[in-house]
Amino acid sequence: MKKRLLAAGLAGAMALSLTACGAKEETAATTAAPAATEAAKEAATEAAPAADDAKVVVFWYDESDVYLGSVRDAMNKEFEALGITPDNQFAANNQSTQIDQINTAIAGGADILVVNQVTSGASDTAEDIIAAAGDIPVLFFNRAIGTDGSDVAVLEANSTIAFIGTDAPAAGHMQGKMIGDYAVANFDAIDLNKDGSISYAMFKGDEANVEAIYRTQYGLEDANAVLEAAGKPALVYFDAANTDCYQVDQGGAWSAAAAKEYMDTNFVSYNEANGNMIELIICNNDGMAEGAIASLQEKGYNTGDGHVVPVFGVDATDNAKALIAEGAMTGTIKQDAQGMAAAVAQSAKAIVDGTAPAEALAGLKDERFSLDAECASKLYVAYAPYTGE
């Protein structure tokens, strides 16, 4: 009898979880309905959000990405202001899952697919998505759909698609210049062992991601260019045996954990006592910078008093801003989450209302946005250096 009760209870719990999801759907529908009548009343006033039953499905590569989390918050609000309830889907960093989600959304009658592609830099995958979508417009954002110009060919061949992102090399250039300027100004303070050169560590977010590759390359190259111009020696990678000159998150998740683990391991043989301490840290994103700082702080550095090893990131997440305010982190590059969200939401709205994607992008009037010089269906959201308010 007991066993039967247990089984019945389990079955009941399952049924409950199913209806629980249903309830959520219903509330969404009921909140949309009054909004619709309201909109009809206030149709004359432009500010009132007109309820829109357009089916906007947003596909995110992963739910746990910190920067995209802030983009998502902002984007949900932007869509809400436009009277659209977006359907957010998460692919858990798996391209096949995302393809399944996209096919299912197409079968479910989506009006626009807003895609944060998992396999960044594979234009074939983008072409498959576009082919599956047929007449349904596809708005790619954040993660580049092709390397070295192969995305432009795809964008120009398809009139139903557009891309909103950042100019991938720009963040690297900007970070490199920031590091160079900082190193020139504070050279002797950074050079802990006074050997006349600064040894650095580089943490790469993902081996295959275009942004990660450019940031890793230009973050260093541009910094060295600034140092050279000022007559200072170039940065030296701390581990002479590592010819890659970076350590990469092998899970491709740009994670703090990966950077922390690398730093903890690096500390075993590279520390102040041995006179070969890492003196400057460059990270592809703020998540990895946080991990590196956590490791430094465990060893007594970057805690407010005592020596601060300069750590640089990209994204300007809230955590990174807080670390910069505390003095534990030196600088980051602001990747404008709000701007990205606004650009995506507004152009998605224009596209479902019948505007061609390229025109929708051109219609965005904001100083934060700029169209690619060669391709009209590619929009960039500007970066900005950030070293504290």
Place this chain on the structure above:
Amino acid sequence: MANPVKNMQRTIAEYKQMSAKDQKRFLTDLVLNNALYILMAIFVIYTAVKQENFLTLGSFANLITQVAAYLPLALGIAGCIVLTGTDLSAGRAVGLTAAIAGVFLQKSDFANKMFQNLPEVSTGWIIVTLFAVVAIGAVIGLVNGFFVAKFSLHPFIVTLSTQLITYGIILWFFALNGNNGQPISGLSREYKDFVGGAMFRLGGVAVPRYVLYAVILTALMWFIWNKTTFGKNMFAVGSNAEAAKVSGVNVFMTTVLVHTLAGAMYGYAGFIEGVRAGSVAASTGLNAECDAIAACVIGGVSFVGGTGKISGIILGVFVLRIIFVALTMLGVDSSSLYIIKGAIILCACALDMRKYLVKK
């Protein structure tokens, strides 16, 4: 058994003879034993009411396409579960074989082609590649099976090790020839057509060729499981390895072969995976074994060992895919998806174990 109608009539006749108390118990058992089907039916009806696009031909085509993609891995891993084991290396084996198949079958004029002097892609070369990756998958399975059988190691440990080793090889492979971990892209048109070319359209949605391949593989696995000595030995070893040994079954060979067969299935899964995603990345195949194992246990392939049916595995894969498609269409967020998936696996296994507990 042979005649379902007669069977049903007999059951009804038996039911009428029972006392009131027995009748009640009979009905409760009936509901609990079929709880999964009943819940799925409710779920499907609910979704269909909420989302008119759910019960369309196009949606069905989408569903069977997904089932066909996930089925081979589940069919492979099921053998390991029948032996009371598991296989954690399946996902990475898919990743490695997908990468190798991708590199073998890149477009000849593709700028980032990893190996320039491979032959032009033709049907013959595609089939050579298919056999090559199936063989590579089989080798991974062989290593698993050998260590499990030879040293009596738990498959969890062995396959955890091969999972890590395989991932290491994947990372190394992706760094070859200046590729620097870039995704393998530029798959040739012939390869894409061979795997994902449309056979016909249902409600405007193309049904790819790998649906047919999945049907063929399922028939093959059904034959192996039910009609061969090897299949019968597998169930004997899974139920009771000692008893099987005493009855003259070569337990070592059976274990090795079950894992090798599973590995061959991973190789095939890898062969279609690259085309499905459009490109292969180092993370391809990550955690694929979790869905496969879940499908098996939902379908009644029990970790108790020695039990399981091919039809059950198909059912399990269908259940998981229906949940995915329906919840995606309903716009339910992914956190609930995981919770529901977990709850269903738990319920299915609890209900499954109930049968054994009642017997005792």
